[in-house]
Amino acid sequence: MISVLILTRNEQQDLPACLASVAWSDDVHVFDSFSVDATVEIARAAGAHVHQRIFDDYAQHRTAALREVPFKHPWLFLLDADERAAPPLAAEMLKAVASASAGVAGFRLRRRDFLFGTWLKHAQISPFYIRLVRHECAHYTRAINEVLEVKGEIGDLSSPLDHFPFSKGIAQWMDKHNTYSTMEAQLIYRQQGLRNPSLRKALFDRNFHQRRMHQKAIFYRLPFRPVLKFLYMTLVRRAILDGRAGLTYAALQSIYEYLIVLKTDELRRSGTPSK
Numbered sequence: 001m002i003s004v005l006i007l008t009r010n011e012q013q014d015l016p017a018c019l020a021s022v023a024w025s026d027d028v029h030v031f032d033s034f035s036v037d038a039t040v041e042i043a044r045a046a047g048a049h050v051h052q053r054i055f056d057d058y059a060q061h062r063t064a065a066l067r068e069v070p071f072k073h074p075w076l077f078l079l080d081a082d083e084r085a086a087p088p089l090a091a092e093m094l095k096a097v098a099s100a101s102a103g104v105a106g107f108r109l110r111r112r113d114f115l116f117g118t119w120l121k122h123a124q125i126s127p128f129y130i131r132l133v134r135h136e137c138a139h140y141t142r143a144i145n146e147v148l149e150v151k152g153e154i155g156d157l158s159s160p161l162d163h164f165p166f167s168k169g170i171a172q173w174m175d176k177h178n179t180y181s182t183m184e185a186q187l188i189y190r191q192q193g194l195r196n197p198s199l200r201k202a203l204f205d206r207n208f209h210q211r212r213m214h215q216k217a218i219f220y221r222l223p224f225r226p227v228l229k230f231l232y233m234t235l236v237r238r239a240i241l242d243g244r245a246g247l248t249y250a251a252l253q254s255i256y257e258y259l260i261v262l263k264t265d266e267l268r269r270s271g272t273p274s275k
Contacts, residue, residue, distance in 0.1 A: 001026060002093060002132070003071040004079070007062065009033040009055065011081035012042055014167055019046040021084040024094075027072035031065040057143035057183070066135050076135040078148075082164045083111070089159035093132055096157060105137040105152025106130045112160045115245040123239035123246040125253070130154060131161060144183035170252075177256045185263035188220055197221075226258040 004025045006018060009032065019042070022028055030043040033055040043050050051069055055061050066076075075097045079085065085093075089109070096107055108130045113120045130148050137151045166173050197217035205211045222228060230250050233239045239246035 001073050002075045002077050002097060003027040003029065003073045003135075004077045005029050005031060005065055005069065005071075006043075006048075006079055006081060007031050007033075007065065008035060008039050008043070008081050010035045010037045010039060012038040014081040014164070015039055015042050016046070017084060018079065018081045019043070019048060021086065022077070022079070022090070024090050025077070029065075029069050029071070031061075031069060033061070058146040059140040059143050062140040062146060062148075066138055066140075071135055074134050074136070076133055076138075078131045078133070079161065080163075082167050084162045084164070086159070086162060089157070089161060092157050092159045096132070096155065100155070101153075103153045104155050106133040106150040107155045107157050109157040110160045111163050113163045113165055113249075115166050115249055118242055118245035120239070120242050120246060120249055122237050122241045123233055123249045125233065125237065129161075132157070142187075144180055144187060173252070174255075177252075178259065181256055181259035181263055184260045185267060188260070188264050189267040225261060226254045229257045230254040 002025055004022045004027065006015070006022075006029070008015060008030055011018075012035075015030075019028065028046075028048040030039075030048045030050050032040055032043070032050060032052045034052055040050055040052075049069075051065070053061065053064055053068070077085070077093060093107070108128055109132070110127050111124075111129050111131075112127070113124045130150055133148070133150055134152070138148060140146045140148055197214045199214075199218065202211055202214035202218055205214065219225065219228075230253075233250035233253060234247065239250045242249070
């Protein structure tokens with residue numbers, strides 16, 4: 001079997017459907033950042049084990065969950081409250097871990113993001129994620145937009161994981177990405193990201209997360225990033241084929257990028273000492 005880990009903070013709206021989608025597991029854990037709504041009560045009522053920890057940053061918080069929670073099974077499925085594991089994915093994961101060799105430490109899957117009920121098939125920049133792991137072989141790095149690093153071979157699953165990032169509305173998405181942009185700007189200003197990115201690795205590295213890390217580091221050095229991001233999403237990734245949802249998502253991502261630029265410049269002008 002497979003254990004399940006769901007991270008939460010005030011997720012009373014999305015958590016019930018998320019828990020229902022993993023009802024096939026006999027070991028579901030909710031790792032909560034001291035929610036002030038009904039999240040904890042909903043989790044306990046559904047039979048999930050609840051653990052709480054004060055949030056510091058995404059990498060440390062997620063790694064703490066991997067290390068501190070007493071999982072029943074060696075394999076762990078990782079998801080957020082606004083994600084749903086449909087029955088085909090659950091069946092494929094159970095089959096995959098049953099036949100996995102000792103050298104396989106994780107499985108990568110495709111996540112499908114939705115906006116206005118439309119799958120952002122073209123607009124979504126990073127659709128592939130490692131979400132099924134042997135938890136003792138995994139840890140997270142990078143304080144924001146964290147990266148899951150797994151020691152061992154990575155397999156691939158074909159069934160998708162569905163994600164509804166706008167389930168609470170555009171305003172909530174903007175509030176969250178306002179926080180994200182602050183954290184990204186601080187990371188850039190303090191030079192805590194990748195110092196020497198490689199174009200070769202950004203284009204050709206076999207590890208998807210390594211490619212993304214080098215791509216992001218190179219991208220952060222380019223001028224006119226918000227405009228470049230919009231053009232990349234609409235013309236190169238063809239977000240326009242996703243219709244209104246794709247163009248809206250491209251615009252929102254460009255606004256997010258512009259917030260990072262503005263906040264990084266503000267830190268540099270103010271001379272805030274790096275930590």
